[in-house]
Amino acid sequence: MRRWNGWGEETTVMALPAAGEAFLAERVGPGQRLADASLAQVLDTVPVSRLPAHPLVSVAAEERVRHARGQSLPDWLAMRSGEFGIFPDGVACPETAAQVRELLDWARTHDVVVIPYGGGTSVVGHINPPASARPVLTVSLERLNQLFEIDEDSLLATFGPGANGPQVESQLRAHGYTLGHFPQSWELSTLGGWVASRSSGQQSLRYGRIEQLFAGGTLETFAGPLVIPAFPASAAGPDLRELVLGSEGRFGILSEVKVRITRLAAQEHFYAVFLPDWNQAMQAVRQLVQARVSLSMLRLSGAVETQTQLVLAGQPRPMAWLEKYLALRGAGDGKCMLTFGVTGNRVQNAASLRQARKLLKGFGGVFTGRVLGRKWAEHRFGFPYLRHSLWSAGYVVDTLETATDWSNVDNLLQQVEASLREGLAAEGERVHVFTHLSHAYGEGSSLYTTYVFRPGASYAEALARWQRLKHAASLTIVGQRGTISHQHGVGRDHAAYLPVEKGALGMATLRALSAHFDPQQQLVPGVLIEQS
Amino acid sequence: MRRWNGWGEETTVMALPAAGEAFLAERVGPGQRLADASLAQVLDTVPVSRLPAHPLVSVAAEERVRHARGQSLPDWLAMRSGEFGIFPDGVACPETAAQVRELLDWARTHDVVVIPYGGGTSVVGHINPPASARPVLTVSLERLNQLFEIDEDSLLATFGPGANGPQVESQLRAHGYTLGHFPQSWELSTLGGWVASRSSGQQSLRYGRIEQLFAGGTLETFAGPLVIPAFPASAAGPDLRELVLGSEGRFGILSEVKVRITRLAAQEHFYAVFLPDWNQAMQAVRQLVQARVSLSMLRLSGAVETQTQLVLAGQPRPMAWLEKYLALRGAGDGKCMLTFGVTGNRVQNAASLRQARKLLKGFGGVFTGRVLGRKWAEHRFGFPYLRHSLWSAGYVVDTLETATDWSNVDNLLQQVEASLREGLAAEGERVHVFTHLSHAYGEGSSLYTTYVFRPGASYAEALARWQRLKHAASLTIVGQRGTISHQHGVGRDHAAYLPVEKGALGMATLRALSAHFDPQQQLVPGVLIEQS
Structure with a gap:
């Protein structure tokens, strides 16, 4: 049964290795357990x-x-x-x-x-x-979860909006297809939710974000149904799909969703490469995407995340050997782990792998093969379970994310991390902070930051600490040319920061659309657009 | 100097070969010249x-x-x-x-x-x-045509909206970049116009449509400026760029446009392949795009367009030899010409070419190398000049276009062509009609149809004939699940047909947005949204 007070199935546990607990105790102090x-x-x-x-x-x-x-x-x-x-x-x-x-x-x-x-x-x-x-x-919408129709010539599938990740993929895989949309929440999150919140999956490099996958459908609104037919492309006025994408329930409820699907690939592999330092690593990733090397996934961990991951892997002996090997090859302290995927037919994958390895070698990359890549793939949806183990050990963990242009990625990353790392300094608390880039584009990249802190003596204190950290980081993001969200959406927690990027007229436009579709303001008031 | 009553520079002429005139006379009758x-x-x-x-x-x-x-x-x-x-x-x-x-x-x-x-x-x-x-x-906006800024890390360029194709490309090429947006109107059309009308270029397969290239900018409206910052991607609510794209001037005037650019490729080639018949050819193109073979351009001419092009090439001797060769290899009557491009570095291009040739061979494709591809590239912006030569010879030429899912491409093509071919039958006139697919997507394809007819005895008659043809084809398009426009936009001529695809609530939404940005309805009334 699904947990009523946390993530996922009650029987699924992702344990925190002993070394992980010691690692955190050293960095933020011993855990503080709350009942x-x-x-x-x-x-x-x-x-x-x-x-x-x-x-x-x-x-x-x-x-x-x-x-x-x-x-x-x-x-x-x-x-x-x-x-x-x-x-x-x-x-x-x-x-x-x-x-x-x-x-x-x-x-x-x-x-x-x-x-x-x-x-x-x-x-x-x-x-x-x-x-x-x-x-x-x-x-x-959990019961509206069926695959209604597949158009195999056009690679289009029509679903109920409540189909969650496994329901989407199992129904498509039975016919030889995949949607290829794998956000970390994939086990529980739904197609309709992905569309409404502009979700992005771990393999968006190949399959695109949900914006590229959402082909049409029906939004039931208080002003009547908005029926959007699927076209491969159209110049017939503004694209109404784009009003549904990111509408977060404010304009209506999706009752049917058409998506673009892909034939299952013959082959898929994930690889890990270690780069000697952050700057080299970031340049390498930028050049990989700007050269349009055909990869299906990229995730570049900063030095602290790399170190944290090696500890959390829970296999001290092989990891120590790995680190010795890497140091010998030039990737010692400050090394950054890049995981990347190739998906397609053998010929395409071999060509992509060759190009990627060559480019990464030029940046001092040490290729370690598929072992760590396979490990990433196995645990790709596991992170949310870790909150339970950390909580049991007396730690609070949260993540936040943004995206910005390449010329600003490093600045934004440093500033966001600093705002969190020093966010509780006034009360003498330390925060363990680390970041990865997980969605790279020609123009820029997403930044995904994890932060771990102690809850304090009470729930009220824990919430207050989180609010201080979240506010500091959010102000930094919008003040430094980042978007308030690359993949989580706006909801209630980001609504106060949205006007910085949408501007006065942009916000007025969203309010006008909300009034148009929902004259009595009955749909999730306060989400996306703050109540005035 | 630019022509005041037609296309392009007065000194540029694209002649109609004698064989072309005879070809048309045979198909629709002798030309009828008007003063x-x-x-x-x-x-x-x-x-x-x-x-x-x-x-x-x-x-x-x-x-x-x-x-x-x-x-x-x-x-x-x-x-x-x-x-x-x-x-x-x-x-x-x-x-x-x-x-x-x-x-x-x-x-x-x-x-x-x-x-x-x-x-x-x-x-x-x-x-x-x-x-x-x-x-x-x-x-x-012709004087707002400068390149204001390049961010080379982020591959972003900021332009005045009035920069036309040559101004965009020459200013970027000076720095080693290209926008890669080449609509047929490229010599004269502008960046702002491309954005406002959701333009698509001949190499959209590599560079994307203008939707993918437009990163942000400023729209001056009667409700104030709408300033859209550039992000590589964002989940922060509906994407306001998508309201500007396709707004066709109804919401405001672009005063600054940021676009995503690409480093100039090391190599670019175009090739021609002939396929034995339409069905084989269409399947081949569908599979090429669905297999994600990395091509930069695809254009598949139907059998009649192929035949017409070979005549209009104006080189009867070599074309006759080519046709003999093709017939010998299995591409005789009914053959369809596919032009495709590869753009990138040598290694990528070689791999793409190999994959494309192999796949096309499986459909009976006869590869003819680069000669016809080079010819296409040389004349890629020349077609609009042909209207002058045809007019001088006493013929009217127009084009129309749509897009639909692959499962409907053949049906829509046959029906649109039939509506035009038989559109003047009541008055005993024939219409010469041919089609190509020029923008192929995983989901479907654009269809671009050219039709040639005689003007009749007067301008009034010519206009009436065109109106009958255009109306018949437009009704067919929206009645058969096509979009009323894949690349030309809505304007005034398509506005009456738009409600079929946008629906009642979709049209009400566009009207609400227009009232929001332009309360006194001062911006191009009647365009996009018909006046009630």
């Missing part, structure tokens, strides 16, 4: 629903608990402490597009606030019910 | 301007004539007959973004209709002044 609430305690706090009865709506307390929070750090603290604060008044799980429509019409009649819910994996507060005088209905 | 008006005659018809005086605004008659019409067939007939109908009341050529702003503010004060004007190359009526009780000002 968890039980589900029974939380169920007792669920208030009576304010919703009128509807055959599709459940007002059962556990349903409401399980749909009240996502996976942001404030969500985590709320779930572990048991102080949820706000619950939806009910949860509906429509099984057809017609039922989605019916629920919207009913919500209109009864002045109900509506929260579209995919996999509940948002890390920025997309699905949290707002404090509202109106009753709140969460519409979970 | 052209002189510039002096047209200047006499320009009315007094209704605009108040402004230092940036010229009300000179010739300026107004030269900015009154684009390059659609109705424009052509208006220019040749001298019956322009409507002229702008004045033309302004701002030299700075501040002057663009100033002109908008002035237009607001004096209730002036504003037409943003790039290269004047629209083939669907984007820049035609509407009949209006308000005075009409055309804002030509």
Whole structure:
């Protein structure tokens, strides 16, 4: 069963090796454990629903608990402490597009606030019910998860929006296809959620972001259905798909999603290369993408992340040997690990690998083959489970991300890391911070930063620490020409920072669109656009 | 000097070979010549301007004539007959973004209709002044044509919106870069026009459409400036670039455009392959793109276009030998010519060429090397000049285009061609029709259809014939799951057909955006969104 107060299946555990705990203790101090609430305690706090009865709506307390929070750090603290604060008044799980429509019409009649819910994996507060005088209905799309149609000539597949990663891939793989969209949340997050939040997968270098994969579909809105036909390309006015992408539920609920698919590749391999220092490594990655070498995935860990990963691998003996070997070849202290993938037919892959190795060698890269690449692939969706082990050991972990142009990548990275590393200095706390680049483009790159700190003596203290860190980093990002999000979206946690990049008229445009599609402001108020 | 009543430089001529004229006479009958008006005659018809005086605004008659019409067939007939109908009341050529702003503010004060004007190359009526009780000002961006900045790390260049194709490329090439955007109108059309109309270049397979190249910039609107910063990618809400792309001047005037550029490739070659029949050829092209073979350009001519091109090449002897050779190798009657390009470094190009040849051979393709490819490259911007030669010979030529999914490409092609071929049957006229696919995607392809017919006895008859053909083909396109435009845009000529693909709510959304950015409806009323 899925955890009610954390990530993934209850039976799945990603252990923290002993060396990892020692490593952290040395860097931020010994862990500080806080007591968890039980589900029974939380169920007792669920208030009576304010919703009128509807055959599709459940007002059962556990349903409401399980749909009240996502996976942001404030969500985590709320779930572990048991102080949820706000619950939806009910949860509906429509099984057809017609039922989605019916629920919207009913919500209109009864002045109900509506929260579209995919996999509940948002890390920025997309699905949290707002404090509202109106009753709140969460519409979970989990039962709208089928593959309805494949057009094999056109490589198009039509899905229900609630299909999660495994449901998308298993239904496509049965026919020999893949969507190729693998965000870290893939086990739980859904196609509709990916579209609504402009998700990016680990292999976007080959398959594109969800923007490139989303071909059309239907958005049910309070102003009626927005039906977007699929075309390979069109010059017929502004592209309405782009209003749905990133709309984060503010404009409507997706009831059908068409995506571009790819035939399963004959071959796929991941490799690891170590580069002697950050500057060499960053230049190498930039040149790889700008030379259009046909790779399917790139992830460049900074020196601290590289070191942290080698410790967390939990195999001290072979890792020590690896480090000796690397040092001998010129990649010692300060070395950075680059993982990259090739996906395609044998001939294409061999050519890409040859080009990549040659270019990386020019930057002092030490090629180590597939072992670490395979390890990355095995654990590619495992990171979110690590929050549990770190929490049990008395540490809080969170991540944040941005993207910027190559000429600004290093500056932004240094400033974001500094804002976090020194973010709790006033209270004498240290923060362990590390970063990787995981989505590289000709123009620039994403930056994905992980930070680990101690919660302090109480949940309130932990939340306050997180708020200070998050605010400092977010201000740094938008103040230094980064986007407030490359892949997590805006939600509630980033909404205050969005106006810096959208500008006054840009924000007014989003508000005008929201008023157009949702005149009574019933759809996730406060998400994307802050309430004035 | 640029022609006032047709395409391009007065000194550039693309002659119609004698065999070409005979070929057409056989297919649609002997040419019917109509008399052209002189510039002096047209200047006499320009009315007094209704605009108040402004230092940036010229009300000179010739300026107004030269900015009154684009390059659609109705424009052509208006220019040749001298019956322009409507002229702008004045033309302004701002030299700075501040002057663009100033002109908008002035237009607001004096209730002036504003037409943003790039290269004047629209083939669907984007820049035609509407009949209006308000005075009409055309804002030509031709003097805002500089390269302002290059960020070589991030491969970003910032231009004035009025830079035309040669200005863009020459300024970039001086630094070793290319934009790689080569629409057929490249000699005259502008960066701002490409963005506003969602243009696609001949090498979009490598460089992407203008959607992929447009990284950000500033749109001056009646609601203030919309400033869009450049990011390599972002999940921070709907992408506002996508509202500018395809806005066709309805939302504002671009005053600065940032684009993604590419280092000049070491090598570029174009090749021609002949395939035995249309079905084999179409499957081959589909598989080439779906297998992600790294080509920079693809153009597949149908059998009639192939035959027409070989005649128009004007070299009967070598072409006859070529046809004999092809027939011997299995590509006889019904053969289809595929031109494709490879662009990159030598190693990449060799690998791509090898893959392409192997795949094409499997479909019976006969490879003929670079001669015809080089010919294509030499004449790649020449086609618009051919309208002059055909007109002199007594024929009218026009083109139209669409895109659809692969499962529908053949159906749509057959139906569009039939609607044109039989479009004048009621009056006993034949139409010569042929098609190529020039932008292939994993999902589908563009279809570009050329049609030649006789004008009849008068300009009025010629226009009526065109209207019948255009209407029949447009209804067929939107009725058969094609987009009303893959690359030309909507303008005035396609506006009536747009609601079929955008839907009622989609059109209402475009109207809401137009009202948001332009409350008094001063920007090109009637373009994109029909006036109700």
